[in-house]
Amino acid sequence: xxxxxxxxxxxxxxxxxxxxxxxxxxxxxxxxxxxxxxxxxxxxxxxxxxxxxxxxxxxxxxxxxxxxxxxxxxxxxxxxxxxxxxxxxxxxxxxxxxxxxxxxxxxxxxxxxxxxxxxxxxxxxxxxxxxxxxxxxxxxxxxxxxxxxxxxxxxxxxxxxxxxxxxxxxxxxxxxxxxxxxxxxxxxxxxxxxxxxxxxxxxxxxxxxxxxxxxxxxxxxxxxxxxxxxxxxxxxxxxxxxxxxxxxxxxxxxxxxxxxxxxxxxxxxxxxxxxxxxxxxxxxxxxxxxxxxxxxxxxxxxxxxxxxxxxxxxxxxxxxxxxxxxxxxxxxxxxxxxxxxxxxxxxxxxxxxxxxxxxxxxxxxxxxxxxxxxxxxxxxxxxxxxxxxxxxxxxxxxxxxxxxxxxxxxxxxxxxxxxxxxxxxxxxxxxxxxxxxxxxxxxxxxxxxxxxxxxxxxxxxxxxxxxxxxxxxxxxxxxxxxxxxxxxxxxxxxxxxxxxxxxxxxxxxxxxxxxxxxxxxxxxxxxxxxxxxxxxxxxxxxxxxxxxxxxxxxxxxxxxxxxxxxxxxxxxxxxxxxxxxxxxxxxxxxxxxxxxxxxxxxxxxxxxxxxxxxxxxxxxxxxxxxxxxxxxxxxxxxxxxxxxxxxxxxxxxxxxxxxxxxxxxxxxxxxxxxxxxxxxxxxxxxxxxxxxxxxxxxxxxxxxxxxxxxxxxxxxxxxxxxxxxxxxxxxxxxxxxxxxxxxx
Numbered sequence: 177x178x179x180x181x182x183x184x185x186x187x188x189x190x191x192x193x194x195x196x197x198x199x200x201x202x203x204x205x206x207x208x209x210x211x212x213x214x215x216x217x218x219x220x221x222x223x224x225x226x227x228x229x230x231x232x233x234x235x236x237x238x239x240x241x242x243x244x245x246x247x248x249x250x251x252x253x254x255x256x257x258x259x260x261x262x263x264x265x266x267x268x269x270x271x272x273x274x275x276x277x278x279x280x281x282x283x284x285x286x287x288x289x290x291x292x293x294x295x296x297x298x299x300x301x302x303x304x305x306x307x308x309x310x311x312x313x314x315x316x317x318x319x320x321x322x323x324x325x326x327x328x329x330x331x332x333x334x335x336x337x338x339x340x341x342x343x344x345x346x347x348x349x350x351x352x353x354x355x356x357x358x359x360x361x362x363x364x365x366x367x368x369x370x371x372x373x374x375x376x377x378x379x380x381x382x383x384x385x386x387x388x389x390x391x392x393x394x395x396x397x398x399x400x401x402x403x404x405x406x407x408x409x410x411x412x413x414x415x416x417x418x419x420x421x422x423x424x425x426x427x428x429x430x431x432x433x434x435x436x437x438x439x440x441x442x443x444x445x446x447x448x449x450x451x452x453x454x455x456x457x458x459x460x461x462x463x464x465x466x467x468x469x470x471x472x473x474x475x476x477x478x479x480x481x482x483x484x485x486x487x488x489x490x491x492x493x494x495x496x497x498x499x500x501x502x503x504x505x506x507x508x509x510x511x512x513x514x515x516x517x518x519x520x521x522x523x524x525x526x527x528x529x530x531x532x533x534x535x536x537x538x539x540x541x542x543x544x545x546x547x548x549x550x551x552x553x554x555x556x557x558x559x560x561x562x563x564x565x566x567x568x569x570x571x572x573x574x575x576x577x578x579x580x581x582x583x584x585x586x587x588x589x590x591x592x593x594x595x596x597x598x599x600x601x602x603x604x605x606x607x608x609x610x611x612x613x614x615x616x617x618x619x620x621x622x623x624x625x626x627x628x629x630x631x632x633x634x635x636x637x638x639x640x641x642x643x644x645x646x647x648x649x650x651x652x653x654x655x656x657x658x659x660x661x662x663x664x665x666x667x668x669x670x671x672x673x674x675x676x677x678x679x680x681x682x683x684x685x686x687x688x689x690x691x692x693x694x695x696x697x698x699x700x701x702x703x704x705x706x707x708x709x710x711x712x713x714x715x716x717x718x719x720x721x722x723x724x725x726x727x728x729x730x731x732x733x734x735x736x737x738x739x740x741x742x743x744x745x746x747x748x749x750x751x752x753x754x755x756x757x758x759x760x761x762x763x764x765x766x767x768x769x770x771x772x773x774x775x776x777x778x779x780x781x782x783x784x785x786x787x788x789x790x791x792x793x794x795x796x797x798x799x800x801x802x803x804x805x806x807x808x809x810x811x812x813x814x815x816x817x818x819x820x821x822x823x824x825x826x827x828x829x830x831x832x833x834x835x836x837x838x839x840x841x842x843x844x845x846x847x848x849x850x851x852x853x854x855x856x857x858x859x860x861x862x863x864x865x866x867x868x869x870x871x872x873x874x875x876x877x878x879x880x881x882x883x884x885x886x887x888x889x890x891x892x893x894x895x896x897x898x899x900x901x902x903x904x905x906x907x908x909x910x911x912x913x914x915x916x917x918x919x920x
Contacts, residue, residue, distance in 0.1 A: 224418050224439065226446035227391055232420055233403040234443065235268040237471030240381035240396030243658065243673035244692040245470065245510045268398055357666045363620060363631035366682035373680075373709045375687040376506060378465025379696045383454050385777045388787040389769035390726040393454065395447040396469040399440070401481060408436035440474055440481075441488050447472045448492040452499045457770060459503045461777065462711020463700055465688055468509050470535065477534040479527070485537050497542030506688060507542065508654070509535045509554050516559030518572035525575060532556075532583050539586060551652045551688075554586045555613055561595045569604060576608055585649075590656065593618040593671050599627055602641060611646045614638075615656040616681045617692070621667050632682050639684070654688040657681045676702045676781055701778050715775045720786040725772040727763050 228234040239245050386393035408431035416423050451468070458466060473489070475481045485493070500507055515528045532554065539552045562568050579587070589605055590613040591598045598612075598619055605612040620630055628634045646653040659677045660670040673692055676699040683689060693699035704712040771777040779786040809817040 224442055226397055226443055228397065231418075233399050233407070233439075234397050235399055236394070237396035237398040237469060237474075238268050239471055239512060240394070240469040241267065243694045244380065244656075245512050268400070353666045353668070361630065364629045364633045365631040366633040366636060368636075368682040369680055369707070370683055370685035370687070371680075371707060372685065373707070374685045375683075375689055376465040377463060377700045377703065377709070378467065378506070378688065378690045379463070379700050380467040380510070380690065380692060381469040382696050383457065384696050384698060384784075384787065385771070385779075386450075386454060386457060386769050390723065390728065391768075393450045393457075393769055395450050395454065396471045397443045397447050398471045398474040399443060401475070404436045404440060404475075404481060405431070407439035408432055410435065437483065440483070444473045444476075444485075444489060445492050448489060448496055451496045453769070455496075455499050455503055455505050456766075458505065458697075460770060461697075461701075461714050461775070462704065462709075463697065464504060465506045465690065466508075467690065468507055468538070470509060470512055473534070473538065477527070477531040479530070482530060482534075485534075485541055490541055493538065493541040494543045497544050500542065501545050501548060504548075506548065506551050506652070506654075507539070507544075508552060508690075509539065511535055511554060511556060513557070513559070515556060517556070517575040518558050518562070518568040519560070520562055520568075520571065529579075532579070532587070536583050536586055540582065547650075547652075550585075550650060552586065553588045553611065553651065553654075554583075555588055555590050557590055557592045558596045558601070565595065565600070569600070573604070573608065576610075588613055588651075590615055591618050591622070593621040593667075595622070597622045597624050598635065598638060598642075599624040602638065602645075605645045606641070609645075609648060611649060611651055611653070612642050613654060613656060614642055615658075615692075617656070617658040617660070617673070620660075621670055636682055643684075652688055653684075654690060655681070655683050656690045656692055657683075658692040675699070678706070680707065695781070698779060698781075702781070705778075715771065715778050718776045718779050718786050720783070721789040723788070724774075724776070725763060725770055726768060 225231045226234055228236060381396060382394055406425050406427075409425035409427050410429050410432075411418055411423050412426045413423050418424070447469070451472075454466065458464065473483075473485060476483055476485065499505075511528075511531050514524075515531045516524055517528055519525060519528075535554050539549075539554070542549075542552065544552060558568065558572055560568070576584070576587075588611040589601050591601045592615075598614065602612055604610070614635070616632060616635070619635055620632075623630060643653050657677065657680070659674045661672050661674050664670040664672060673694055675694040677691060677693055680703065681689070691699050691703070695702075701712075701715060703709060811817050811821070
């Protein structure tokens with residue numbers, strides 16, 4: 177695996193810096209490079225699928241699914257289950273974020289040592305810090321130590337210096353927070369709308385329509401480190417493609433770091449190739465601005481598993497940059513919440529430097545034209561305050577001045593919604609010659625109440641100073657806009673981004689405006705529809721669960737048994753004609769997922785399930801026992817109990833077996849119920865059934881006796897008839913004979 181070079185080899189020219197970018201450690205430094213021999217060359221292994229629907233090792237990066245990298249957790253992403261995605265299998269867990277990348281507990285990676293107090297978002301850390309008294313009072317599920325004893329007050333005070341409020345998990349607002357939020361002055365918003373619109377609207381990282389197309393198109397394929405380590409082993413059958421169960425890596429064979437790196441590089445190249453498709457899709461529907469996902473190259477800035485993008489991704493990134501240059505598309509990046517230059521810990525600074533170097537290399541390999549290259553910036557937050565905001569700003573100032581020039585040229589700062597307001601960031605940007613990104617949503621949560629009011633009206637007065645920070649570097653200004661959820665009251669609740677926005681901010685009409693919303697490109701479409709912005713006439717509503725821009729596999733119809741050879745031959749001809757008709761409509765690869773000639777790519781708010789039908793979930797038997805239609809009883813086999821089944825069960829309990837016995841018991845029970853007066857006795861029903869059973873037995877015995885008597889009579893009857901006939905026939909003859917004898 178190639179090592180990350182120092183920053184001096186990557187910068188434009190040879191910048192002087194006091195903080196060299198620490199290279200990632202390589203696991204095979206002690207191993208000499210393998211020598212290739214012509215006689216030992218093997219046939220190339222089959223390519224692994226990068227489709228997460230097929231390859232279980234390929235996952236969706238959680239950061240790209242959120243409205244913004246600094247957004248909080250799972251609530252900040254689109255309802256993927258409604259859209260038909262198996263979130264548990266296809267989406268990387270929030271716990272698998274940067275601090276938990278190292279799976280080995282004995283690893284020396286600084287990422288495993290990052291204090292949870294320094295993480296500036298709500299994403300859950302792998303190890304929770306002991307709660308302080310202030311945090312443990314109203315918090316549910318607080319983590320306690322084994323001895324259930326609180327830490328000494330001195331340790332709590334020392335730990336509180338490094339606590340960042342943005343790192344705390346989400347909790348329900350108490351009455352004090354609600355009262356404080358309700359007592360704040362109402363926001364004062366501007367009534368100016370930047371119309372007619374001449375700028376560029378953009379979205380972040382993921383296109384929801386393309387993500388759910390077939391095959392899926394997105395640029396945030398990632399994996400777990402366990403998958404990298406597993407794929408270092410060769411396949412059981414190298415000549416066959418990998419399979420989840422039939423052809424997995426053979427752990428008994430020796431691993432190769434190069435083989436595991438090839439697995440990561442295949443994911444990365446698939447991400448880069450899909451960017452070109454996303455850019456052409458955006459251009460068709462009037463979108464000219466997009467943020468690239470930081471997860472495009474999995475673990476590229478990791479200390480142990482990091483790698484350089486050149487040379488394996490140079491050509492693919494250059495092709496993507498060529499498409500962006502042809503379409504006039506602006507591309508930016510936003511490193512994650514753990515990239516902090518104001519932290520008091522050296523390990524965190526080293527990690528941040530590697531991450532910034534990775535993003536800068538990715539943007540430089542796009543080979544964009546000069547102006548587009550300058551506009552390809554990296555947005556960064558200052559992060560936590562670590563107990564002393566002034567000291568944190570001083571540390572940032574020192575570390576920024578020591579950065580390589582190629583990182584300084586792209587770095588811009590953004591006000592956040594936790595610690596740093598516009599009045600904290602703007603003077604620092606003016607001092608260090610750093611462009612400032614104004615986020616309207618963050619400004620309405622964190623602002624200096626002594627200098628400005630909440631809302632969008634007063635912030636307009638600072639526009640000249642903010643725009644000047646961009647013009648000094650000849651970079652096109654950009655701003656961020658999003659809105660809180662309608663039911664948000666407290667500041668913490670208002671941090672959540674609404675799936676879509678309802679209006680435009682009072683920014684200049686030619687601004688590059690990034691819409692940070694959970695519904696991504698659909699939020700841009702919503703603005704275009706509401707205000708009839710350029711491009712609104714290019715797209716139309718989707719047809720639910722219908723994709724006319726995908727090449728679906730042809731399903732052979734099931735053949736029914738036909739009577740006669742002629743009918744069978746006719747059915748075969750009809751099925752062949754249907755298959756040929758389906759195969760005749762083949763969509764070009766460039767048009768797959770592009771919305772078709774009618775541009776049906778818009779889904780209304782809350783209709784994520786329009787993207788594709790939900791998968792059929794087969795409930796296990798245990799769930800079938802518990803559930804069932806309302807008012808219906810379910811037996812132990814998961815079947816609905818019918819009235820006949822109930823009667824059979826009662827008859828079996830009484831000892832009656834067979835349909836005749838059950839039917840007779842039912843009839844006798846009805847007769848007795850009509851004749852006998854109702855009895856209050858709780859055992860009356862059983863007595864009636866017992867009496868009916870005795871009556872049935874007696875009737876059966878009488879019928880058997882009558883049948884035996886009839887049988888005996890039928891056997892005896894012929895003998896009696898013969899005797900009677902014989903007696904009746906001989907008497908007259910004897911009389912006549914005796915009369916003749918007497919006459920003689």
